[in-house]
Amino acid sequence: MLDLAEELHRWMEEGRAFAVATVVAVGGSAPRGPGAALAVDSEGTVIGSVSGGCVEGAVYDLCVQALQNGETVVERFGYSDEDAFAVGLTCGGVIDIMVTPVGTDAPARPVLRSALSAAARNEPTAVARVVRGPAELLGRPLVVRSDKGYEGGLGGHPELDRTAASEARALLDAGRTGTVELSADGSRCPGGLTLLVEARVPPPRMIVFGAVDFAAALVRVGKFLGYHVTVCDARPVFATEARFPEADDVVVDWPHRYLRGTTTDARTVLCVLTHDAKFDVPLLETALRMPVAFVGALGSRRTHADRDRRLREAGLTDAELARLRSPIGLDLGARTPEETALSIAAEIVATRRGGTGTPLTGSGTPIHHEEETDGAATSPGPWGRSTVPMRSSVPSLR
Structure with missing residues (x-):
């Protein structure tokens, strides 16, 4: 529901009645995870998605029904050989969806x-x-x-x-x-x-250090992935809003000084594109000792070797240096700034989701990786794959 917050809040302000379908659990290979939502208002307007198209039609009907009878239900959808394209998940997974009506007087x-x-x-x-x-x-x-x-x-x-x-x-x-x-x-x-x-x-932060052409492309990709993107460079002639109109913030400051003073957390991504030792070394010395999600640095393998030597001389340990992704990006054969930005983004996603970066064709590896939990209260759902259709309400516990 909250992934549709802006649209649903507008519907609330307009006094619309609507029903929300929310993915509450998944098993096997499923297109979207818990929290993904689709909503239908009393006029039949649809926003959001719960399955990337596999079962949207059936979920739409459930929302219309919920608006009519005012009842909340939980339905299960699984793979069906006989009717896969009508109400089943063609990917072979299982999802449970809760449909909740939100009437004007609810x-x-x-x-x-x-x-x-x-x-x-x-x-x-x-x-x-x-x-x-x-x-x-x-x-x-x-x-x-x-x-x-x-x-x-x-x-x-x-x-x-x-x-x-x-x-x-x-x-x-x-x-x-x-x-x-x-x-x-x-x-x-x-x-x-x-x-x-x-x-x-x-949204999580992506901080791009180095106001270069590669940074402009990375800003666009970072925004596409949902990051709040900041560009930082010590050179005011390059770090301008005109050069990075899609960035949320453009900061003129020495990178290591800015990083020490700004807010970061365990979701923050740091991309160092300066490949200049006077910027890189003090910046990476700070970054690799911070509890952030990702630290990567652009440059050739020769640049990386020189950078590694300088960082060791600065006192960084093997464990700290092991956190550095350098040269940054996956091997896509990238040449242009846009291709390089794509390779960097691909490595960030793979690191976040536990992917390998290898082609799915012929790999035999799972398409959807189960995310690690960082608390006792999360679960991806208890169900495995099914070869029979499943659309039954979850029974009440009495």
Whole structure:
């Protein structure tokens, strides 16, 4: 739901009734992960996607039905040899989708409106909803924001709300969307209730050091991937907004000084394109000791060898140097700035998602890698592949 925050908030402000279909769990090879959403308003307007097209038609019908009867349901879609292109996932995976109506007088509407408004403003926001449990609890929202309180509730025991808020805050702090298993009274216990926690946090940062032609291309790719992109260079004649109109920020400063003073986190990507020792060495000496997601540096293998020697002389350890991606980028045979930017972006994605960078053709490796969890509260879903059609409502736990 939160991945459609801007559009859904606009629908809220316009007084539209709508239904939201949200992927709540996946198994095997599935096009989109938990939190992906599709919404349909009372006029039949559609936004978003839950499967890249595989089951959109059937999900649309479920949304229309939910608008008519006001009921929240969870449906499972899997591969079907007989009817794969009608309602099945042609990729062979399994997805569970929750469809929730949000009428103009729905009790949960004010809570969801607050969450969507905050998310649309890029404020850290998490929405927890029951996706497996008693039918009367399905879809009820509990919203956690950047403060310590919460809004709404799951409709059960007060301890359940407090525990759900605590789990949602943990995922919000990590910037992750995932599922949480709870017992009905709020204690952690698989087999009770399952919550989907959707987290929306400000976009991760990409900081590009070096105001060169390659940087201009990388800015465009970084924005396409959803990063907040900053270009930093100590030379004011090159670091200008006119040269980098698509960058969110253009900073004139010595790179290492700027990096030491700016805000970064575990999602931040640092791309060093200067390949000049007077900039690179102090910058990388700082970067490789910071808990960021990715540090890469442009340059030839000769440049890398000289850079490695200088960094060792500066006191960096083998473990710290092992974090450096240099020469930056995957081997695509890139020549132009645009091709080089693509190769850099490909390595960033592969590092983030656990990919190998090898061609999928003939590799036999999984197309969709399961992401590592950095907390006890995330799960990609318990289902493997299926060769039979699956479209059944999740039963209530009584």
